[in-house]
Amino acid sequence: MPLTRFVTDAFGVATICLVAILIILGLLCIVYSFYFRSRIRSQGFGQLSYFSGPWIIRITFILFAIWWGCGEILRLSLLRREGRVLNALDFKWQENICKSYIVSNLGFAEPCLFLTLVFLLRAPLQRMDSGTLSRNWNGKTAGYLFLYCFPVFILQLVVILIGPKLHKDKSNLQKLPIYFTRTSDGSVNIALCTYPLLSTILLGLFTTVLTAYLFWLGRQVLKLVINKGLQKRVYTLIFSVSSFLTLRVLLLGLSVLSKPEHVLFEVLVFLAFLSLLCCAGVCICLLVYYPVADSLALGSLQDLEARRRFIEDHHDAISLVANQDRTEESGGISPGRTSDTSTKRGSISFRTMGRDGNSATPYVELSLFSPSHDSTPPGSPPLLGWPMRHPAQVHDP
Numbered sequence: 187m188p189l190t191r192f193v194t195d196a197f198g199v200a201t202i203c204l205v206a207i208l209i210i211l212g213l214l215c216i217v218y219s220f221y222f223r224s225r226i227r228s229q230g231f232g233q234l235s236y237f238s239g240p241w242i243i244r245i246t247f248i249l250f251a252i253w254w255g256c257g258e259i260l261r262l263s264l265l266r267r268e269g270r271v272l273n274a275l276d277f278k279w280q281e282n283i284c285k286s287y288i289v290s291n292l293g294f295a296e297p298c299l300f301l302t303l304v305f306l307l308r309a310p311l312q313r314m315d316s317g318t319l320s321r322n323w324n325g326k327t328a329g330y331l332f333l334y335c336f337p338v339f340i341l342q343l344v345v346i347l348i349g350p351k352l353h354k355d356k357s358n359l360q361k362l363p364i365y366f367t368r369t370s371d372g373s374v375n376i377a378l379c380t381y382p383l384l385s386t387i388l389l390g391l392f393t394t395v396l397t398a399y400l401f402w403l404g405r406q407v408l409k410l411v412i413n414k415g416l417q418k419r420v421y422t423l424i425f426s427v428s429s430f431l432t433l434r435v436l437l438l439g440l441s442v443l444s445k446p447e448h449v450l451f452e453v454l455v456f457l458a459f460l461s462l463l464c465c466a467g468v469c470i471c472l473l474v475y476y477p478v479a480d481s482l483a484l485g486s487l488q489d490l491e492a493r494r495r496f497i498e499d500h501h502d503a504i505s506l507v508a509n510q511d512r513t514e515e516s517g518g519i520s521p522g523r524t525s526d527t528s529t530k531r532g533s534i535s536f537r538t539m540g541r542d543g544n545s546a547t548p549y550v551e552l553s554l555f556s557p558s559h560d561s562t563p564p565g566s567p568p569l570l571g572w573p574m575r576h577p578a579q580v581h582d583p
Contacts, residue, residue: 194447197456198264204463205255211467212248215474219245222478240309242324244474246331247302251466254295258459261287261379263447280377284370285346292385293342297335299466300396303427305331306473307403307420310410338392345384365442378446381438381455390435397428423472430465434458 219241259265260283275283305327349367366384370377404424411417437458444451 190447190449193449194452195264197452198262201262201456201459202259202264204460205259208255208463208466209252211470212252215470215478216245216248218478219474222482225482240306240324240327243302243306243309243327246328247299247306248470248474250295250298250302251470254291254299254462254466257287257291257295263376263378266376266378277372277375277377281370284377284379287379288369288382288385289339289342289346292381292389293339294335296389296462297338297392298331299469300393300427300431301331301334303469303473304396304400304403307400307407307423311403311406338388341388342385345382345388349382349384371446380446381441383439383442386435386438390439393431393435397431400424400427419472419476423469426468427465430461430468434461434465437461 223241266280309323345367346369350369363383365380365382367382368380369382371380372378401424404420407420408417411420437454441451441454441458444454446452
């Protein structure tokens with residue numbers, strides 16, 4: 187028993203440390219997002235406003251991840267030992283905490299995490315007037331998040347509140363095993379949280395539907411991505427989310443084979459926690475950090491390009507004045523440098539165009555060091571950008 191308790195406490199300490207790292211990462215990304223917004227407004231990077239469009243939903247995703255992590259800490263048996271924080275509560279209150287954890291995490295935080303991920307990946311496929319450039323997009327998306335999550339929340343609440351009563355009523359599901367609806371297991375006046383199998387099944391059904399839609403959505407995005415770097419990110423996002431979420435559901439389902447504070451149960455639950463933690467970390471990096479970092483880098487390139495143009499224009503003006511003076515003195519004509527040199531210099535352009543060149547089809551492209559605004563020389567760096575929507579119009583959810 188001391189060895190088992192040592193393993194349980196070790197997993198508890200590791201869980202608290204990993205959640206703390208997730209919270210720190212999330213808060214840093216939130217600060218980074220606000221910094222990006224301030225740069226856009228203060229320095230006039232209006233061309234990059236498209237990449238900053240879903241900033242509220244990105245922050246909401248981080249907040250859901252932090253909420254989920256705090257719930258994972260509350261379920262730990264480490265906090266219920268004698269002399270610990272939750273040990274001061276009576277057995278009934280500890281049971282209520284376990285029930286609240288199931289409803290909060292499996293019924294709200296995790297479904298909202300999955301839905302937010304889908305909406306962020308779907309945003310580039312929407313039309314310009316209703317997509318991330320729209321002022322109402324963040325508010326509408328937040329409303330859809332709560333609307334789609336509400337049925338899952340209600341079903342989990344029904345399982346938690348009504349499920350235990352079915353075992354007490356002999357006229358109902360008397361033969362249904364208790365682990366289908368049990369949220370806690372008593373041990374020396376300590377309520378240890380468990381995962382009801384019905385709640386895990388509901389989460390698995392929701393995850394299956396969402397994963398199938400995510401694969402279809404990723405396929406649509408991959409058709410429009412215009413460089414290999416973004417393609418790798420989309421592939422990483424899709425396969426990471428689908429594999430980690432599936433693994434979490436399977437591990438939570440297998441946790442009913444053992445009891446809390448047994449080594450098998452603790453290992454299964456910790457691996458399930460670790461899988462979703464990795465999923466949340468990957469999503470925060472790919473959907474929050476990298477888009478902001480890339481946009482800031484492009485803004486810095488734009489600053490450098492503007493300074494280079496100013497210096498070259500200044501040298502052009504000096505050369506032109508010098509040539510004019512020499513021409514006047516010699517009475518001849520000096521060819522000098524013409525205005526065509528501006529077309530030979532590199533430029534950064536942010537334009538809306540279609541694949542067929544028709545400007546009526548919104549398509550965001552950021553061209554680096556192209557000789558003109560309409561062509562790209564061979565051997566130049568790949569174009570950076572993100573499609574605003576598929577040419578076949580995708581309507582709002």
